[in-house]
Amino acid sequence: MSHLRVEQLKYRYPNQTGLALDGITFTVNKGEFIGIAGSNTAGKTTLCHAICGLVPHFFKGAYGGRVLIDGNEVLTSTLSDVTSKVGFIFENPFSQLSGAKFTVADEIAFGLENLGLSREEMHARIQDSLHMLGIEHIQRKNPFDLSGGQMQRLAIASVIAMKPEILVLDEPTSQLDPQGAREVFNIVEKLAIEGMTIVMAEQKMEKLAAYSDRILLLHEGKLVQDGDPSTIFSRDDLLELGVEPPIYTTIAKKYGLCRNQSNSFPVTLEELLTFEFNMPLEGLSSTSEKQSTSVIQAEELSFSYPDGQKVLHTISIGLSNEPIAIIGQNGAGKTTLVKLIKALLRPSAGRIVIDSIDAKDTTAAKLAKKVGLIFQNPDDQIFKRTVLEEVMFGPLHSGFSKEEAKKMALLQLEAVGLSDKAEENPYDVSLAERKLIGVASILAMDPEIIIFDEPTMGQDYQGKLRLKEIIADLHSKGKLVICILHDMDFVADVFGRTIVMSQGKVLFDGPTIEAFSHQDINRQAQIEQPHRFQIARLLQERRGFVNQP
Amino acid sequence: MRSMTLYVHREKGSPLHRMDPLTKLLYVFTSVIISYVLADHLSVLLVLAVSISLLIAGKVARFILPIISVSFVLLASILIVQGFFHPDRATVLWEIGPITLYKEGFSIAFLILLRVLNMVCAFGVLILTTKPDELVETLIQKGLSPRFGYVLLSVLQIVPQMMTLTGKIMDSQRARGLETEGSLWVRIKSFIPLLGPVILRSLAETRERSIALEVRGFNATGKRTRLHRIQPYKYGFALKALLAVVLLSVIVWRIWS
Ligand SMILES: Nc1ncnc2c1ncn2[C@@H]1O[C@H](COP(=O)(O)OP(=O)(O)OP(=O)(O)O)[C@@H](O)[C@H]1O
Ligand SMILES: [Mg+2]
Numbered sequence: 001m002s003h004l005r006v007e008q009l010k011y012r013y014p015n016q017t018g019l020a021l022d023g024i025t026f027t028v029n030k031g032e033f034i035g036i037a038g039s040n041t042a043g044k045t046t047l048c049h050a051i052c053g054l055v056p057h058f059f060k061g062a063y064g065g066r067v068l069i070d071g072n073e074v075l076t077s078t079l080s081d082v083t084s085k086v087g088f089i090f091e092n093p094f095s096q097l098s099g100a101k102f103t104v105a106d107e108i109a110f111g112l113e114n115l116g117l118s119r120e121e122m123h124a125r126i127q128d129s130l131h132m133l134g135i136e137h138i139q140r141k142n143p144f145d146l147s148g149g150q151m152q153r154l155a156i157a158s159v160i161a162m163k164p165e166i167l168v169l170d171e172p173t174s175q176l177d178p179q180g181a182r183e184v185f186n187i188v189e190k191l192a193i194e195g196m197t198i199v200m201a202e203q204k205m206e207k208l209a210a211y212s213d214r215i216l217l218l219h220e221g222k223l224v225q226d227g228d229p230s231t232i233f234s235r236d237d238l239l240e241l242g243v244e245p246p247i248y249t250t251i252a253k254k255y256g257l258c259r260n261q262s263n264s265f266p267v268t269l270e271e272l273l274t275f276e277f278n279m280p281l282e283g284l285s286s287t288s289e290k291q292s293t294s295v296i297q298a299e300e301l302s303f304s305y306p307d308g309q310k311v312l313h314t315i316s317i318g319l320s321n322e323p324i325a326i327i328g329q330n331g332a333g334k335t336t337l338v339k340l341i342k343a344l345l346r347p348s349a350g351r352i353v354i355d356s357i358d359a360k361d362t363t364a365a366k367l368a369k370k371v372g373l374i375f376q377n378p379d380d381q382i383f384k385r386t387v388l389e390e391v392m393f394g395p396l397h398s399g400f401s402k403e404e405a406k407k408m409a410l411l412q413l414e415a416v417g418l419s420d421k422a423e424e425n426p427y428d429v430s431l432a433e434r435k436l437i438g439v440a441s442i443l444a445m446d447p448e449i450i451i452f453d454e455p456t457m458g459q460d461y462q463g464k465l466r467l468k469e470i471i472a473d474l475h476s477k478g479k480l481v482i483c484i485l486h487d488m489d490f491v492a493d494v495f496g497r498t499i500v501m502s503q504g505k506v507l508f509d510g511p512t513i514e515a516f517s518h519q520d521i522n523r524q525a526q527i528e529q530p531h532r533f534q535i536a537r538l539l540q541e542r543r544g545f546v547n548q549p
Numbered sequence: 550m551r552s553m554t555l556y557v558h559r560e561k562g563s564p565l566h567r568m569d570p571l572t573k574l575l576y577v578f579t580s581v582i583i584s585y586v587l588a589d590h591l592s593v594l595l596v597l598a599v600s601i602s603l604l605i606a607g608k609v610a611r612f613i614l615p616i617i618s619v620s621f622v623l624l625a626s627i628l629i630v631q632g633f634f635h636p637d638r639a640t641v642l643w644e645i646g647p648i649t650l651y652k653e654g655f656s657i658a659f660l661i662l663l664r665v666l667n668m669v670c671a672f673g674v675l676i677l678t679t680k681p682d683e684l685v686e687t688l689i690q691k692g693l694s695p696r697f698g699y700v701l702l703s704v705l706q707i708v709p710q711m712m713t714l715t716g717k718i719m720d721s722q723r724a725r726g727l728e729t730e731g732s733l734w735v736r737i738k739s740f741i742p743l744l745g746p747v748i749l750r751s752l753a754e755t756r757e758r759s760i761a762l763e764v765r766g767f768n769a770t771g772k773r774t775r776l777h778r779i780q781p782y783k784y785g786f787a788l789k790a791l792l793a794v795v796l797l798s799v800i801v802w803r804i805w806s
Contacts (some may be wrong), residue, residue, distance in 0.1 A: 058760055080768040088764045095757040098765060099710075102556070102682055109776040123776075124564035144713065216798050283628065344720050368726035381721045383746035398606055398725035427753055445725065
């Protein structure tokens with residue numbers, strides 16, 4: 001008997017007209033690793049909710065069809081029966097905190113206490129999961145005082161510790177540094193081998209291709225195809241469905257590397273490397289023309305949070321003239337640095353000068369026209385009742401009239417592709433869309449400096465494309481763009497200069513291509529080379545190896 | 550911002566940090582009752598002095614100040630209303646133009662002020678030196694139902710949670726040009742656009758929390774366990790007995806005299 005079975009599932013959110021899920025049917029066996037791919041509004045999160053019972057038990061609305069877990073129907077079971085078997089890791093880790101515990105370790109214990117485990121067992125499982133997710137060093141910290149990526153690690157640890165039979169993960173690595181993301185996939189794969197059934201929605205197609213047994217391709221609430229990764233990613237219409245195939249497949253298509261008998265393309269690095277071809281390392285990273293822009297100068301900057309942890313150690317950097325990427329491990333202090341630049345936090349020592357204004361002599365509000373910051377967690381940024389009002393707030397408070405503000409807001413909503421959602425409640429749109437609302441609401445103020453904190457988080461192909469356009473456009477208008485990122489491909493595609501941070505220090509500052517060629521820096525900052533670099537490097541090594549006598 | 554809790558962590562602890570939550574809870578109860586049973590300024594002042602010395606012993610005296618300043622608005626209004634409008638007006642204390650301040654009213658107002666201050670400080674002794682989860686934990690292990698424990702915890706968390714939320718929304722608003730720093734007037738003005746969002750967001754967060762609880766098995770019907778064993782407190786019994794004796798004797802003395 002299949003472990004999880006979905007039959008003709010249909011669902012519509014309350015007060016909505018379109019179906020969020022439309023006639024979905026598939027089965028999953030015990031220990032299988034199923035990936036869910038699809039564009040931002042394809043219904044991935046809703047499908048996850050339906051499997052763990054939140055749809056229809058928490059989110060009401062119109063429901064049809066059946067979801068069966070071990071033969072028991074979700075609709076007729078109680079929610080606590082379903083959740084005792086199905087563990088669910090939220091898209092936004094903040095939403096998953098119990099709010100009842102005050103240290104990281106206790107937060108993990110919350111679920112275990114509800115399971116009624118013995119103390120010894122709990123301590124063992126807590127230590128285990130802390131170790132797996134690499135968060136032992138912060139186990140005594142308050143869960144609400146973590147960086148985005150640390151919180152995501154905690155969210156994963158707290159569900160894995162409960163050892164559910166079925167584990168549903170909704171973009172669990174969206175805020176993790178590259179090595180952290182790889183570790184999570186390895187952990188999940190190991191759990192699958194041990195017999196846990198895995199269902200994971202993810203935008204990192206290279207990872208889905210490498211780790212899943214099967215992939216469900218969703219589009220506008222419908223299941224387009226249920227097949228193995230190479231079948232799914234060899235489709236010709238993927239981009240039209242809003243899904244970018246793994247980079248390996250794109251390269252293979254470009255070079256015509258196809259197994260002639262089956263018409264399927266390689267989808268993982270290993271498969272790609274079975275072919276003979278040559279790809280130059282040159283031209284892999286972009287360099288944009290320098291512009292004269294605003295200048296940020298940080299001098300000997302240090303910062304500690306009130307709980308005493310020293311987060312930044314005498315950082316000195318100058319930022320100007322070209323789009324700049326900031327990368328580095330979770331908890332390195334990236335978000336803290338940009339909050340200091342925006343004067344939301346005050347340095348413990350040192351100073352920040354923005355175009356000859358000392359940040360200490362001004363306020364965040366006065367800086368609003370100069371510096372715009374898009375927050376890492378969009379939910380921390382959004383507070384209005386409709387999307388339009390949200391985007392209008394900035395212009396209204398920088399002295400524009402209502403009509404002008406509305407015009408500017410609509411223009412920016414257009415740019416991020418959310419014009420048709422202007423009248424909706426921001427809480428009714430997806431997390432990725434909320435992130436774009438955050439982008440629009442800052443751009444509407446037309447600041448001189450725009451800082452994005454992880455803009456690509458959870459974005460699909462279209463969303464990333466839009467962001468690239470927006471960044472190029474801003475740069476061409478002479479604005480200074482700074483971007484914190486965990487998506488190394490995006491970094492290489494867009495930015496000529498990269499700053500690598502680790503443990504509150506700047507490890508490297510210079511041309512992007514160089515940032516990735518220092519192996520020790522990559523290791524220390526928990527980053528990885530962009531996929532194209534990896535491929536080119538491996539090909540080069542192979543050639544070098546062959547050429548030796 | 551200390552997030553989501555008023556508890557003040559002290560690396561080396563303090564006698565108060567080590568005291569068990571039930572004893573501290575009994576202290577709050579005793580101290581507040583006594584301050585109401587006694588009616589002369591001097592003795593209430595004495596009770597207040599005890600609470601303040603405990604705060605000092607717990608190395609958290611500094612942290613009571615923001616809480617007092619929040620209650621200050623409340624206190625000031627009590628003072629004014631009582632001072633000006635108390636019915637027993639006999640002795641004139643001050644006369645400022647048309648306004649007369651009477652001694653009786655003022656005296657009562659002062660007493661109330663002392664009592665409220667003592668209440669805040671006594672609660673401070675408990676709240677500032679006890680982790681909220683530890684307090685609830687103790688009560689649960691004494692037989693409170695875990696569900697009710699969670700409700701109690703949420704109630705204890707309302708203030709710090711609101712503070713965190715307000716901080717976040719203010720950050721977002723000032724990042725977009727709404728001035729929140731500067732003179733008192735600027736701060737008061739920035740308060741109004743906060744109200745709507747704070748209510749909206751706390752509703753949204755409450756909903757999110759309840760989803761999180763469901764998913765984390767909070768509504769499971771099986772037996773629950775607890776991670777932390779509550780350390781028995783050596784002086785717990787003696788202190789509680791002492792508090793009970795003090796409370797009883799004050800009440801008895803009051804009824805007799
Ligand atoms: N409000 C806070 N109170 C106390 N410590 C905090 C707070 N916010 C962050 N920290 C700590 O400061 C360090 C740096 O956090 P920061 O958010 O700047 O990291 P980051 O580089 O942005 O990481 P991520 O990639 O996970 O977003 C972390 O170790 C974190 O635990
Ligand atoms: Mg961050």
